[in-house]
Amino acid sequence: MATLLLIDDHPLVQVALEAALTRSPIPLQLFAVSSEQQARDYLRDHPVNLIILDIGLPDSDGLELLKRLKHRDENQAVLIYSAQEERLYIRMAQAAGAAGYIAKRQPMEKLLAAILAILGGQRAFPDLSEADNPATASLTSKERQILALLARGLSNLQIAEQLHISNKTVSTHKKNILDKTGTHSVVELAALWKAQQ
Known part of the structure; x- marks a missing residue:
């Protein structure tokens, strides 16, 4: 069973994600924390297959946290799940080592597809029409x-x-x-x- 850690301070995100995970073709177990400190405490004792990270956290900048997570374990897969949709944030997440980026306005099916893709060793970034033309x-x-x-x-x-x-x-x-x-x-x-x- 793959384990996921959601780092997001909106309780409804956890509820919606738990509902979406019931439609997963593989068993997935979700744990959730709402701050960087809670995430650090959790990760100290529990390895996870994928971290789903909001970049707007109450106690830290999610992109900086992403860098710290990758510094701690460069193989840790991290999916950014954010309300920010500007290309700049997507590029910064890519540069910092994220495995994917999903905007919160996307349907939950998109988030689930990204989770499954990343667990399967792929990357899950939106198709930037200007990807080759930054x-x-x-x-x-x-x-x-x-x-x-x-x-x-x-x-x-x-x-x-x-x-x-x-x-x-x-x-x-x-x-x-x-x-x-x-x-x-x-x-x-x-x-x-x-x-x-």
């Missing part, structure tokens, strides 16, 4: 240059001085980069840039 592909060469400098932590003013352009031009490019990549902050931009290097 978010940064639509950027101009100047925008890419500015993105790289932003990712290194340079301010608009420092970038303007380095590229011999006005501060206002840097701001305009930065706004266009955020729009084109669907990101909302320089922190997300830096993570996107790192995930693609």
